Amino acid sequence: MSQTDDAAQAASARLVVRTVAVDETEPLIPRADPRHPLVWMRRGEGIVGLGEVVRIETTGATRVEDAAAAWTSLAALAEIDDRVGLPGTGLVAFGAFAFADESEATSVLIVPELVMGRRDGRAWVTRISLDPVEETDASGPADADDADVLLPEPAPKRRVPRVAFTPGSVPPEAYETAVAEAVRRIDAGELEKVVLARQLVGELHEDAGLRATINRLAEDYPDTWVFAVDGLIGASPETLVRVDHGTVSARVLAGTASRGAGEASDRERALALAASEKDLAEHALAVESAVKRLAPHTARLDTSPEPFTLQLPNLWHLATDLKGTLGDGSSSLDLVRAVHPTAAVAGTPRRIALPAIAELEGFDRGRYAGPVGWIDGDGDGEWAIALRCAQVDADGTVTAYAGCGIVHDSVPADELAETVMKFRPIVEAFGG
Numbered sequence: 224m225s226q227t228d229d230a231a232q233a234a235s236a237r238l239v240v241r242t243v244a245v246d247e248t249e250p251l252i253p254r255a256d257p258r259h260p261l262v263w264m265r266r267g268e269g270i271v272g273l274g275e276v277v278r279i280e281t282t283g284a285t286r287v288e289d290a291a292a293a294w295t296s297l298a299a300l301a302e303i304d305d306r307v308g309l310p311g312t313g314l315v316a317f318g319a320f321a322f323a324d325e326s327e328a329t330s331v332l333i334v335p336e337l338v339m340g341r342r343d344g345r346a347w348v349t350r351i352s353l354d355p356v357e358e359t360d361a362s363g364p365a366d367a368d369d370a371d372v373l374l375p376e377p378a379p380k381r382r383v384p385r386v387a388f389t390p391g392s393v394p395p396e397a398y399e400t401a402v403a404e405a406v407r408r409i410d411a412g413e414l415e416k417v418v419l420a421r422q423l424v425g426e427l428h429e430d431a432g433l434r435a436t437i438n439r440l441a442e443d444y445p446d447t448w449v450f451a452v453d454g455l456i457g458a459s460p461e462t463l464v465r466v467d468h469g470t471v472s473a474r475v476l477a478g479t480a481s482r483g484a485g486e487a488s489d490r491e492r493a494l495a496l497a498a499s500e501k502d503l504a505e506h507a508l509a510v511e512s513a514v515k516r517l518a519p520h521t522a523r524l525d526t527s528p529e530p531f532t533l534q535l536p537n538l539w540h541l542a543t544d545l546k547g548t549l550g551d552g553s554s555s556l557d558l559v560r561a562v563h564p565t566a567a568v569a570g571t572p573r574r575i576a577l578p579a580i581a582e583l584e585g586f587d588r589g590r591y592a593g594p595v596g597w598i599d600g601d602g603d604g605e606w607a608i609a610l611r612c613a614q615v616d617a618d619g620t621v622t623a624y625a626g627c628g629i630v631h632d633s634v635p636a637d638e639l640a641e642t643v644m645k646f647r648p649i650v651e652a653f654g655g
């Protein structure tokens with residue numbers, strides 16, 4: 224089906240949505256579908272989706288706005304009975320978008336049949352169906368009581384499936400060559416910063432699915448957004464944009480250092496990162512681009528005063544939080560469209576960095592470094608940048624990605640080492 228048909232069909236569908244509170248304390252990930260997991264979790268809270276009622280697929284330069292328009296039409300027709308009223312209740316779609324306009328990868332919004340969620344100590348279940356007048360019998364939509372009955376049993380914990388990764392089309396030496404070429408262009412004044420990534424590729428042989436891998440990501444990286452959407456799985460520390468009842472927030476990351484072995488050396492690395500001119504300059508470009516692109520849509524936008532060091536189990540990042548109020552009624556997807564791709568994953572200036580990435584990286588990023596998250600019926604939602612992630616294809620091919628911001632004093636061998644740190648979450652979650 225063409226993208227226009229798809230969007231048009233989605234726009235004319237009428238969804239019936241009902242969210243009820245449930246008394247549930249079990250973790251959510253063990254209830255995810257191992258083969259087609261839909262997950263958005265951080266610190267044990269979030270949403271897990273099962274089944275698929277509507278799928279909106281888009282491609283090309285207008286992939287985000289086409290999806291946003293189809294979503295607005297779909298949401299406008301939906302009949303929503305939300306008895307909980309928290310972020311993630313009512314009508315939701317999980318989404319993942321390709322990084323580049325030219326990508327072969329499709330971008331998707333998926334509306335599940337069932338959503339299980341938890342937030343602020345409250346749990347809920349949402350059922351979504353196409354117009355029940357034709358879809359169900361005379362007993363009408365399910366009532367609150369059978370919400371519990373139909374929840375899948377949590378699966379017992381399993382070991383993670385093992386995937387042996389090897390460099391993809393770009394071997395490590397070629398990555399270093401690309402970094403050196405990027406530095407040359409930066410020194411020649413062609414651009415200020417460009418983010419270059421490389422891939423690791425493996426095969427998922429076992430039919431155990433992805434649930435154990437996602438669970439491992441959530442256990443090892445509880446402070447990140449752990450996501451699974453249409454085979455894209457990962458644990459991202461970077462919030463692209465969140466919209467919640469008129470408030471807008473984002474977390475910009477750029478600048479990375481390894482963790483130290485002991486407490487003293489670890490502290491030293493964090494302090495050195497916070498004082499590093501190279502990293503502060505790289506970070507400033509990313510913050511500037513996010514602020515510039517969000518500002519037209521916000522009535523107020525504050526940035527945390529100085530970049531702070533964000534500690535993750537595998538590395539340190541320089542981080543800045545943005546917080547503001549929405550000024551123009553934009554949906555979270557409208558803001559995704561405004562900010563993607565940020566300088567944290569593309570570069571500065573963007574119009575020079577994007578073709579340089581396409582030329583120097585030598586592969587299609589697919590949905591890596593693209594927006595991943597969810598949107599609700601009011602347009603609110605949470606979107607991360609798909610980092611520390613892999614795309615798992617239907618044939619079992621697993622492609623993991625990691626990249627680094629290259630600036631004028633970047634050293635190729637150091638950047639290669641940084642990709643190794645950034646691959647760690649996904650490599651370990653596949654038993655490496």
Ligand SMILES: C=C(O[C@@H]1C=C(C(=O)O)C=C[C@H]1O)C(=O)O
Pocket residue numbers: 418420461476477478479540567568610611624625626627628629645
């Ligand atoms: C590009 C990636 O990460 C981005 C690049 C960073 C850097 O170069 O310091 C830091 C965080 C992310 O914004 C990645 O993880 O693949």
